[in-house]
Amino acid sequence: MTSKQDYITKLKLETHPEGGWFKETYHSDDKYYAAESNCERYRYTSILFLLDGNNPSHFHRLNHDELWFYHDGKNIVVHCIYPNGEYKAIKLGNDIGNDEVPQFMVPKGTIFASSVDKKADFALVSCVVAPGFDYSDFELMHKADLLKCYPNLNNIINRLALD
Known part of the structure; x- marks a missing residue:
């Protein structure tokens, strides 16, 4: 069985600003003008992303869709606050009998x-x-701001948002 440290070392993963470890693996050969970013972007980018129980990915928002693909380890929970305020x-993971899915798409604008x-x-x-x-399309969310907008989600916000 491959360990967490094996993945970090052999895949040359680095710490990510939102939490965990990552490495960009691919991007398209070409770029185009992305109106929602008001500048050029690759058509897609891809990373490997590793989290553990002490290193979550903190609440953030992108202005583009993000696809998640499960590979190994325990299941991971993606906590979404949709633009209409709904939480899911x-x-x-691989245990589809236990309501896990092997891939999921986080829509743009979702926290x-x-x-x-x-x-x-x-x-x-993988994401x-x-x-x-591009980091200019990335917004790291803070606890106080989220609690003002979503006081009913205080438990998850207090656990996964930065101060």
């Missing part, structure tokens, strides 16, 4: 975070953003 927790159970060693996924990811 999607379990990404989301991801977590692995504290007792779990890790989860490895594809189209148009391609």
Whole structure:
């Protein structure tokens, strides 16, 4: 069985600003003008992304869709706050009999975070953003701002948002 440290070392994963470890693996050969970014973007970008029970992906928002693909480890939960305020927790994994799905798309404009159970060693996924990811299209959300807008979600916000 491949360990968390094996993946981090052999895949040359680095720490990610939102939490966990990542490495960009692919992007399109060409770029185009993306109106919602008001500049050029790759048509897509792809990363490998690893989380563990102590390193969640904190709440953030993108202005492009993001596809998630499960690979290995324990299941990962993608916590979504949709633009209409609705909250959903999607379990990404291989146990489809336990309501897990092997892939999931986070729509643009959705505030989301991801977590692995504290007792779990890790989860490895891939994420594809189209148009391609750029940090200028990324908004890291803060606890105080989220609690003002979504006080009914205080437990999950307090657990997965940065101060």
